Amino acid sequence: MAFLEAQKLVKEYKRRGKSFRAVDNIDFSINPGEFVMIEGESGSGKTTFLNLITGLTDPTSGVVLIDGRSLKDTGDKEISKIRNEKIKYIPQGESLLSALTVRENILFPFTIGGTKRPSDERLLEVAGKLGIAELLDEYPSELSGGEMRRATIARAVINKPSLIIADEPTGSLDSANTSKVMDIFREIAAEGTAVIVVTHQKETLGYASRVLGMSKGRFASAI
Template structure:
């Protein structure tokens, strides 16, 4: 699925002033691209991913997913698109601390009819990425790299066409970072997912073919 941003601006209103994070930003991410949003902390990478994922709305401009303008969708239509088409791997994992790894992964499909098939997939994929033995543990009993892999599985359980990964290698050692990078590449190659990665780490960025360097908006 392709992603198009047309003339996006994002202004946060804080108690004392308005802060313009994105200004007249346009970019296109093609179907099946592996695309890195690169830039220093605070530049607006998470903001941009949240706009693409329909978690937040731009102050002006359009976000189009597969040609559909997100701003014209009703909230239930947007929620459906997010659930079925977009997998979000959050910067802080956002795993629920009182649920075991496996139950965190299942969360997005709890009420789905084909849950049985997906549970078989969980065991298979968890073994492929080396966390099968960790599925019955709570998040705090897992290493950062293991938690990140659980978060990835939760994000992809619905076979999303678009995977948004926010700092997927932050705080991981080289070996674990490589595992995550290989998983994301595998999802792109095997399932044709469009993968968008936000990172401030040059080494991580250099693993992917398309790098979009974010810059501070120029004030008028």
């Protein structure tokens, strides 16, 4: 069964009094272990789509199902648990806490969430693969933008969630670090995580098991 499914998703916004569809009637599903990349120009609706499937934005119409349950069914305790524990969303921009070291940032979800803290071995493995092992005791203010980005990605992948969603995760990275990030996404997908990555960098599309081209709120083509 698909881990996540979207049916007839629509999101309308208004611009100068006129409404338009940032996401226009999208059907989508992803199975465990799939690595889907969504490529499209700026303004094509990629971020809006991610915000809908993670439940950060309510759709104008349509439904999102996770493990067969509607994301909107907030009375369902199980769905909040799945959202909190099994789905990791890496938004555009930085989201590290400045008062915590890189290590503390990566482990932060496990100090508040009640889910099992990853082992030190796993922490070192992930930090090593992302090239930030030397930076674990530094504070975010001492890091470059690309290093912060990779620390954010380490935090998301460390516990092998069921679904990882990343919005232009390699936009600020050089090609060597882009490969490190894509390699780790591909690796956790091979271990069963469903991965959705949005990008406008065509050179990274080869990592995906499926590529969708987005244009004007729709998936226009399988590239």
